[in-house]
Amino acid sequence: MPSSQTPFHSPDFYGGRLTIDLAAIAANWTVLNGKLDGGAECAAAIKADAYGVGQEQAGRALSGAGCRTFFVAVPTEAFDLRMSLPDAVIYVLDGLFPGTAEHFIQHDIRPVLGSLCELREWTGICKSAEKNLDAAVHVDTGIHRLGLSPAEFSAAMSDADLLGPFVPSLVMSHLACGSTPAHPMNRRQLDLFQEVTAPFPHIPRSLANSAGILMGPEYHFDLVRPGIALYGGKAIDSEPNAMKPVxxxxxxxxxxxxxxxxxxxxxxxxxxxxxxxxxxxxxxxxxxxxxxxxxxxxxxxxxxxxxxxxxxxxxxxxxxxxxxxxxxxxxxxxxxxxxxxxxxxxxxxxxxxxxxxxxxxxxxxxxxxxxxxxxxxxxx
The missing domain is CATH 2.40.37.10 (Lyase, Ornithine Decarboxylase; Chain A, domain 1)
Structure with missing residues (x-):
């Protein structure tokens, strides 16, 4: 008899089947990229195992379609993605966990700095190394999760002693109500993001998720970060879903x-x-x-x-x-x-x-x- 440790992978032993259409993922990215007529880069959110469909496989499909920048949630996702995409730009949305900075640097992973504590830790490392190390800065425009407040962001960006040689590779925020384009929160966040980032035109900016891309060019800035639409999900509640099912x-x-x-x-x-x-x-x-x-x-x-x-x-x-x-x-x-x-x-x-x-x-x-x-x- 076979050992209880013997893996059985025949389709007959499964209660069901999950089929992932990688060509559809690539096609959805291409459609979203085609909506960017202002020169913005189309990145990809690939957190939570690429929304459940498989990070490694989805990452390769997206890379093959032309995607070069990826966003994950936690460091373990970033390190796994780095193994399959050695040349990609990878950001960690949950930021810089204590004691992890040297691993970010070693594997060329970029934290999204979401608090003054994280910013101080990262800029301190940049000053010790006497060089800029790539990282994004998250500014909160009203969702009240991660992110420096607008006042904290403006003060920090004007403090040469705090920043040292550090220049953010990206400044980003996140829409709270993108799935409902008519919600006034979208305009408030857009206006505030424009206001607080205007003094720093040399730094790339990112605001749009999947819904933000569909809401028009004024939300696109320099980089967009689609997630759910890549995997066939519905980004805007009130509109038909034009994405291919995945x-x-x-x-x-x-x-x-x-x-x-x-x-x-x-x-x-x-x-x-x-x-x-x-x-x-x-x-x-x-x-x-x-x-x-x-x-x-x-x-x-x-x-x-x-x-x-x-x-x-x-x-x-x-x-x-x-x-x-x-x-x-x-x-x-x-x-x-x-x-x-x-x-x-x-x-x-x-x-x-x-x-x-x-x-x-x-x-x-x-x-x-x-x-x-x-x-x-x-x-x-």
Missing amino acids: ARVEARIMMVRDVPEGDTIGYGARQSATRRLRNAVVAAGYADGLLRRASSSDERPGGFAMIGGYRAPVLGCISMDMITLDVTDVPEELLKRGALVEMLGPSVAASDLAAYAETIDYEYLTSLGRRFERVYAPLI
Whole structure:
């Protein structure tokens, strides 16, 4: 008998399959880059394992499309990315953790300095080394997360004793309400960012995320940092999503059964059959990133899947390892044991599922589990 340590990678052993279209990632970057008519550089946010689709593979696809600058969240992501993209410019959005500066320098990683404490530490190193070491400075324009206040930024940038030889390679801020272009917060942040950075025209500036790119050239400045749009997500709530879908999740049918009218389905008996139903049980659940909040009940509808062009609503509570679907109106030949059902993909947009789960498509993409067979197309 094989050892319990023997890895089994046959598709037959997985409850589902996650297919990542790397060509779609590259195509989405090319579309966004084409919207930059003012000479801005199109970078890429590749944090959280490239929004769940695989940092190494997505990074190579983006690099092949022409992307040269990447943003990650934490140092470990940066060090991993450096191994696959040795020539890329890599920024760490969460900044300079204590005791990490020498590793940033050794691996040519650029922290995004988001506080006076971080700025003082980095400029102190620059003064000791008697040279400029590349890093970005984050100025907070109203989101009140990371970033120097406008007053702190202006004072620091005018303090030659503090800065020494350090000149930021980038000054950046982040939009709080980009997904809603008409929100007045966008204009307030834009005006404040222009005001505080105007005295330093020699330093490149960055404000726009995916939504900011779509909001027009005045938000583009010198560099844009798309994230969700690269991975097929919806950047602006009120507009159709023009990005190509990237991730496709399919779950395996384990069995199909009859549910008598009046019986309940799933944990908590939250949903009753209003007619005689056919119920398909598929091998994926919230442990795989298919969020429990998209469950169905007698009070509210839940998410849905697609089977050969037929919509199959979720029935009852999504559990850890399985989901039940209403397949009453799906032809029997499509419901064979072992057949794969589309849970997310071209026919089931992450933004649509997110609406049922009262969340955003970011959470769906970054929650995709590791129990799926993971397939990259084209293979690299």
